[in-house]
Amino acid sequence: HAPRPDSYLSGLNPAQREAVEALDGPVLVLAGAGTGKTRVLTTRLAHLLALGKARPWNVLAVTFTNKAAREMKERVARIVGPAAEQVWLGTFHALAARILRRHAEVVGLRSNFTILDADDQVRLLKQVLQAENIDDKRWPARVVMGVIQRWKDRGLGPEKITVAEAGDLAGGRLQDVYRQYQERLTTQNAADFGDLLLHNLTLFQTRPEILKDYQERFRYLLVDEYQDTNVCQYLWLRLLAQGHRNICCVGDDDQSIYGWRGAEIGNILKFETDFPGAKVVRLEQNYRSTSRILAAASGVIANNEGRLGKTLWTEGDHGDKVVVRGVWDGEEEARVVCDRIEDHQRKGVPLNQMAVLVRAGFQTREFEERLITLGVPYRVVGGARFYERKEVRDAVAYLRVIHQPDDDLAFERIVNVPRRGIGDTTMRAVHGYARTQGLSLTRSVDELVQTDELPAAARRNLKALMEAFGRWREAARTETLPDLARMMLDESGYTGSLQKDRSPEAPGRLENLKELVTALDEYETLGGFLEHISLVMENADDPAEAKVSLMTLHAAKGLEFDVVFLPGWEEGMFPNQRALDENGAAGLEEERRLAYVGLTRARKSVEIVFAANRRVHGLWQSAIPSRFVSELPGEHVEVVSEAGLYGATGGSYGGGGYGSAAQAGRRDGLSFGDREDDAGSFGAARSSRWESAGGVAGRGPGYLRRGGGSIRSRP
Ligand code: ATP
Ligand code: MG
Numbered sequence: 001h002a003p004r005p006d007s008y009l010s011g012l013n014p015a016q017r018e019a020v021e022a023l024d025g026p027v028l029v030l031a032g033a034g035t036g037k038t039r040v041l042t043t044r045l046a047h048l049l050a051l052g053k054a055r056p057w058n059v060l061a062v063t064f065t066n067k068a069a070r071e072m073k074e075r076v077a078r079i080v081g082p083a084a085e086q087v088w089l090g091t092f093h094a095l096a097a098r099i100l101r102r103h104a105e106v107v108g109l110r111s112n113f114t115i116l117d118a119d120d121q122v123r124l125l126k127q128v129l130q131a132e133n134i135d136d137k138r139w140p141a142r143v144v145m146g147v148i149q150r151w152k153d154r155g156l157g158p159e160k161i162t163v164a165e166a167g168d169l170a171g172g173r174l175q176d177v178y179r180q181y182q183e184r185l186t187t188q189n190a191a192d193f194g195d196l197l198l199h200n201l202t203l204f205q206t207r208p209e210i211l212k213d214y215q216e217r218f219r220y221l222l223v224d225e226y227q228d229t230n231v232c233q234y235l236w237l238r239l240l241a242q243g244h245r246n247i248c249c250v251g252d253d254d255q256s257i258y259g260w261r262g263a264e265i266g267n268i269l270k271f272e273t274d275f276p277g278a279k280v281v282r283l284e285q286n287y288r289s290t291s292r293i294l295a296a297a298s299g300v301i302a303n304n305e306g307r308l309g310k311t312l313w314t315e316g317d318h319g320d321k322v323v324v325r326g327v328w329d330g331e332e333e334a335r336v337v338c339d340r341i342e343d344h345q346r347k348g349v350p351l352n353q354m355a356v357l358v359r360a361g362f363q364t365r366e367f368e369e370r371l372i373t374l375g376v377p378y379r380v381v382g383g384a385r386f387y388e389r390k391e392v393r394d395a396v397a398y399l400r401v402i403h404q405p406d407d408d409l410a411f412e413r414i415v416n417v418p419r420r421g422i423g424d425t426t427m428r429a430v431h432g433y434a435r436t437q438g439l440s441l442t443r444s445v446d447e448l449v450q451t452d453e454l455p456a457a458a459r460r461n462l463k464a465l466m467e468a469f470g471r472w473r474e475a476a477r478t479e480t481l482p483d484l485a486r487m488m489l490d491e492s493g494y495t496g497s498l499q500k501d502r503s504p505e506a507p508g509r510l511e512n513l514k515e516l517v518t519a520l521d522e523y524e525t526l527g528g529f530l531e532h533i534s535l536v537m538e539n540a541d542d543p544a545e546a547k548v549s550l551m552t553l554h555a556a557k558g559l560e561f562d563v564v565f566l567p568g569w570e571e572g573m574f575p576n577q578r579a580l581d582e583n584g585a586a587g588l589e590e591e592r593r594l595a596y597v598g599l600t601r602a603r604k605s606v607e608i609v610f611a612a613n614r615r616v617h618g619l620w621q622s623a624i625p626s627r628f629v630s631e632l633p634g635e636h637v638e639v640v641s642e643a644g645l646y647g648a649t650g651g652s653y654g655g656g657g658y659g660s661a662a663q664a665g666r667r668d669g670l671s672f673g674d675r676e677d678d679a680g681s682f683g684a685a686r687s688s689r690w691e692s693a694g695g696v697a698g699r700g701p702g703y704l705r706r707g708g709g710s711i712r713s714r715p
Helices: 005-009 014-021 037-051 066-086 092-102 118-131 141-153 174-187 193-206 208-217 231-241 266-274 291-301 330-346 361-374 390-403 408-414 424-437 441-448 456-478 481-491 494-500 506-520 526-538 577-599 682-687 689-694 700-712
Strands: 027-031 059-063 088-091 220-223 247-251 279-283 322-329 354-358 378-380 548-552 561-566 602-616 619-622 637-641
Touching (some): 005 037, 014 279, 027 037, 037 066, 037 247, 059 092, 088 092, 141 231, 208 231, 231 247, 231 266, 390 481, 390 494, 408 441, 561 577
Parallel strands (some): 027 247, 059 088, 561 602
16 A cells, blocks of 8 residues: 555645655744644655655654544545554653553553542542641642642652752642652552653653664654643653654644643744754645634734744635624523524534534533524533533532432432542441331431441531531522522532632633533522433433534634634633633733634634623623624624614624724724614723623623613614
8 A cells, every 4th residue: 555645745735745745854834723734744644654764653643632643543544544553643641651551660660550530649649648747728639739740741750859849838848748649659550641751751761772762663753733742741752853853843832722731832932942953844824714714813813922923824715704793691692603503504514514612611501501402413522511520410419419318329429529528438338228228328317327326427427418408408498599509519518629629620610510500590490400401411422423513712722613603702701810810911822822723713604702791600790892802803803793682783893903992982883772872882882881781790680681671672
């Protein structure tokens, strides 16, 4: 199976071809979105094999996700056939694990070592902290875990942590904790994710002959999404590439979106210093998007200061203007987007060519509900569907027990979540009692806590839990559902445990819970809500079926769709407030790169949506459009609002974006026709309607519906 190079090279432009054909020596392809970087990498891989420059196992190719690895393998297989299977192709983690398994004994592991998940890691670290008598209130295991992970991202093992580095973390004993944590992992024949690469580094540093072996083996290295590598990954690549120096990295500084996870944009800038004589290829022609979409994306990203800057153009059609749509609230946002999805579907766009890309995971909920109602199949990529997420399931389990005390499965799920000293032994005793007496678990507990059959501590804790359930059942009769849920989440310690949790996932989990409270607001009774959930959960996944994709912007990197919806473009939501608070100007720039990634996923159509009002945690809040909306070049944007909603039929801005409140004075576009003084623009809206909407915060949907009436229809 030796395909003729012409058959796959002829489809490339000269710059791409140059990058594909420069097989020997270091090559950096630095180019904007959709210019064919991934395609270059794939073709280069095929070319290497077709020319016989390398056997499949002599090539190491790194992708950012497993999905990307699978796709690349398929594409290469189409050109060179089954040989593609034998290429070392995968994510950093997968490749590092594969190498580590072959030499595990060098770092004190056996080749069947376990790779721990995040929960296991924290549990293990907790044991270390306890043994060291470190106050876990002041130094929660998850906080400490985060610090250790960042060290690992930077390639620092415990021996490399200096006193200055460790500072007074955990009373100045963090280096020791780190060392002990690593020792325990080794004793258990386990590694965490960060270890995979770190152990590789140790392996290469302590056993030069093994490193040499890999340096010789990997005649060619290929790396996608290079802008998102962290220091540890970078060191690993550099060591491996030192042999033949045939390394080709492709990336886009404007798409660096993992700074919060230790990615170093500097790696891309250092490439030419690390690999002197590197060939740098720039690709400028975009093959993915229409020129309007490209102009919109370029307009937004131009507001970033720290960038290399590059040209992007396309021969493609102008296409339709980027739509910016203002809606009243989140529910309407979901309704409108899903209507548009159906419109596109009727016009022949397959569902798997449409995507809704959100900033934060919790935002998928309203879209999921609406898609289920419409019977439109969907898939949540890179994450669980909303009601299947762990924290949401936990909260729902509490609600099920409140509603139905004999729901044993739900009770078991949360009896010790968050941890409250009710261990396996206690639960075995409860189960035994339940079986012999023919009672449900909660009823067994009710009886057992009156006896002395359980250890005193467990008895006390179970009693407290049963009393809490009693209170919540009472509240279920007297309070609104959101209030009940808030009370339950607080009093059970669930919210508290997440607030203390410093893992990167914790804020997202808290947001999901808030979103659950918001969802509850739509139901009269707990029974009604639980019924709804069980129906939602039934919608099982069939991988073969064409589905709309819902995912976060982070998960969308490298992908493309005909039609992309970008909802939630409001200040605070996107740019995300936390990113701004924690990282200031750098945080804003990373958010803007995310906007760029989102816009450039689309081939033909992009619709941005913002809502004037959001219900957050069951409370209404007014919102103003994202600053990124005002950064879109006006001539490529069409502003629309739902007919009658704001009294405007829409129209496009005459150029220059929406500008400041002052300059925006009286332009056509999104207007709020019920009042003469604010019938104008975003600017006017900002100063009047948006703020006045703030006055209804917290008053619930009834008020808004009534209040909204006058806004919805033109007087
Ligand atoms: P991203 O930065 O988003 O990862 P990318 O630079 O990796 O983008 P690709 O995904 O490789 O870009 O390519 C974008 C699209 O353009 C793909 O559909 C690809 O098949 C197509 N494409 C790339 N190069 C060409 C070409 N020379 N002729 C036609 N289509 C091309
Ligand atoms: Mg790509």
